[in-house]
Amino acid sequence: SYVLTQPPSVSVAPGKTATITCGGNDIETKSVHWYQQRPGQAPVVVIYHDSDRPSGIPERISGSNSGHTATLTISRVEAGDEADYYCQVWDSDTDHRVFGGGTKLTVL
Amino acid sequence: EVQLVESGGVVVQPGGSLRLSCAGSGFTFDDYAMHWVRHPPGKGLEWVSLISWNGDSTYYADSVKGRFTISRDNSKNSLYLQMNSLTPDDSGLYYCAKDDSGSNYCDHWGQGTLVTVSS
Numbered sequence: 001s002y003v004l005t006q007p008p009s010v011s012v013a014p015g016k017t018a019t020i021t022c023g024g025n026d027i028e029t030k031s032v033h034w035y036q037q038r039p040g041q042a043p044v045v046v047i048y049h050d051s052d053r054p055s056g057i058p059e060r061i062s063g064s065n066s067g068h069t070a071t072l073t074i075s076r077v078e079a080g081d082e083a084d085y086y087c088q089v090w091d092s093d094t095d096h097r098v099f100g101g102g103t104k105l106t107v108l
Numbered sequence: 109e110v111q112l113v114e115s116g117g118v119v120v121q122p123g124g125s126l127r128l129s130c131a132g133s134g135f136t137f138d139d140y141a142m143h144w145v146r147h148p149p150g151k152g153l154e155w156v157s158l159i160s161w162n163g164d165s166t167y168y169a170d171s172v173k174g175r176f177t178i179s180r181d182n183s184k185n186s187l188y189l190q191m192n193s194l195t196p197d198d199s200g201l202y203y204c205a206k207d208d209s210g211s212n213y214c215d216h217w218g219q220g221t222l223v224t225v226s227s
Contacts, residue, residue, distance in 0.1 A: 037153075090213075094167075097212065097213075
């Protein structure tokens with residue numbers, strides 16, 4: 001089955017840029033989606049189809065996908081960005097949805 | 109406004125069974141595939157199951173295949189998850205989520221219902 005690998009944690013100072021990676025074999029051939037889950041809340045999609053933003057998601061949140069790594073970038077990080085972030089793809093071989101292990105973003 | 113409300117989570121003994129429900133509103137329920145996703149304590153999100161808009165196609169994670177059954181009743185705007193032969197590894201917050209019309213991601217989520225498998 002397809003595996004997505006994320007770093008367990010990323011720390012960043014307010015106002016700086018956070019980069020969260022999601023690794024997978026030939027992931028650039030897949031459409032990657034990203035979810036934000038704040039403590040005690042349900043997940044919310046922040047990026048879909050590699051780099052599209054749903055309405056209401058600020059432009060400082062962006063995504064990219066190339067080679068074996070997809071990346072979620074959060075610019076001008078704020079305290080409210082502190083959350084767990086998960087990448088997700090569709091495994092066409094099994095028709096399963098696959099989540100990465102999640103990355104805890106800490107704002108210092 | 110899309111709303112998904114899960115129910116049915118309780119404390120159950122290992123080997124027991126449980127049925128979760130999810131009531132959908134604010135969208136045309138029978139136009140969309142639906143998912144169950146769980147969040148075990150201290151771990152990450154795990155996709156559990158998917159059902160097509162009309163219920164004809166169902167898919168399961170390997171960890172639950174043969175034990176869980178997803179179903180839906182479009183006349184009641186409701187999604188279900190029948191869970192059998194439960195183990196402590198099945199404990200967690202179970203979310204119902206709406207699929208984004210074939211785009212293979214979950215665009216709306218409920219608040220979850222808690223399942224605890226413990227003796």
